Every structure is written in structure tokens, then in C-alpha cells.
Amino acid sequence: MLEYGFSATTIEAIAARARVSKVTIYKWWSSRGAVAIDAYFHRFRETSVFLDSGDVVTDITAQILSVIETFRGRAGQVMAELLGHAQSDPALAEMLRVRWLQPRREAASVVLQRGIDRGEIRSDVSLPVLMDELYGPVYYRLMARHEPLSDAFAHELVTNTLRGVRPDS
Numbered sequence: 269m270l271e272y273g274f275s276a277t278t279i280e281a282i283a284a285r286a287r288v289s290k291v292t293i294y295k296w297w298s299s300r301g302a303v304a305i306d307a308y309f310h311r312f313r314e315t316s317v318f319l320d321s322g323d324v325v326t327d328i329t330a331q332i333l334s335v336i337e338t339f340r341g342r343a344g345q346v347m348a349e350l351l352g353h354a355q356s357d358p359a360l361a362e363m364l365r366v367r368w369l370q371p372r373r374e375a376a377s378v379v380l381q382r383g384i385d386r387g388e389i390r391s392d393v394s395l396p397v398l399m400d401e402l403y404g405p406v407y408y409r410l411m412a413r414h415e416p417l418s419d420a421f422a423h424e425l426v427t428n429t430l431r432g433v434r435p436d437s
Contacts, residue, residue: 269304270311270342274349277304301360304350305367312338316372324383329426331376332406336417339410344417348410373399383430393433401429 269277279300283290297303315334319327339347354361376399383389389398405425409417 269307269346274300274304274346274353279303299359301350301353301357302363304346305360305363308343308346308350309367309371312343316375318375318379320379320382322386324379324386324388325426325430327379327382328376328402328430329423331379332402332422332426333419335403335406336419336422339406339417344410351407351411372403376402387435389430389433390435398429398433402426 272281277300279290279293282300282303283293286293293303297306315331315338317334318331321327321330338344350360350364354364373396377395380389380393380395380398384391384393402425406417406422409415409421415421
């Protein structure tokens, strides 16, 4: 998938590369989308790791930098392709939510809740909306390709977003 993209990754190609039959692939995965998401999740699971430095800005910035670094290369092109296909493939969309997005949102929620507990973020902030505000722009730049996914963007994104939810704002 990373070599040729999601569109060119057929069950036949997966089976041939794994040196197994198509039946074996279908025994474990319901579709090529399911295989793709599992493979992507496995290869890039480190992008869901969060630090606990004691500072929510530092921790969220480090994690977003990790995601952006992954999305800058071929893996970003594949993710954009998966997201595009998911718009017309409900099973793929569900796999993306369950295997890719939800684990990251759960981990980010823990980090942001620590920020609330430490008084770095107001207690009345909606964590689901705050996560959308932090990560939505990353996926928007990935899909629209109107601006680069740069380190400077990551730092500015986190600083601007979290500035608005500080207790003194």
C-alpha cells in the first residue's frame, strides 16, 4: 500500500505479497480496506503515543509533530487516499474511526484531561470539540494540500488553539 497506494492494493496483491491465498486474507479481514487500516495502524501506531512532560502544550505539540511527520511522506498520501475512499465506503469509514481515529482521540482526551486537572485548560471546555480544533486542521491540510504540514504549523496550531482554552482567557 505504501509503495503503490490504496487503489492499487488488491486482495490478490496482498495475498501474493504475504504468500498466502485470498481465502486466508478473507478469513482474517472482511475487505481490503480492513487490511489496509490494520496495516496502517500497525505501521504507524507510534503516532498515537503521548508524552507526560507535565505541560499540555508540550505534550500535544510533540504528538501533532509526530502525526505531521508521518503525513508528510508517502504515508500521508495513503491516508488521504483512505479518507477519500471512506467517503463512499461505509465499512472503510467505520474501520478508520475504530482503528485509527478513536484510539488517538482516547489518548488525546487523557492528555487534555490532565491539562484540565492541572489548571492549564478551563474545566468547561468540550474535549471532543477541542480535539477537532487541534486535529481537524492537520487533516484539512493533508486533504486540501493548500499549505504544507510543517513543524511551524504544528507549533502555531497548538499555541493558538490552547491559548483560547486557558483559564485566564
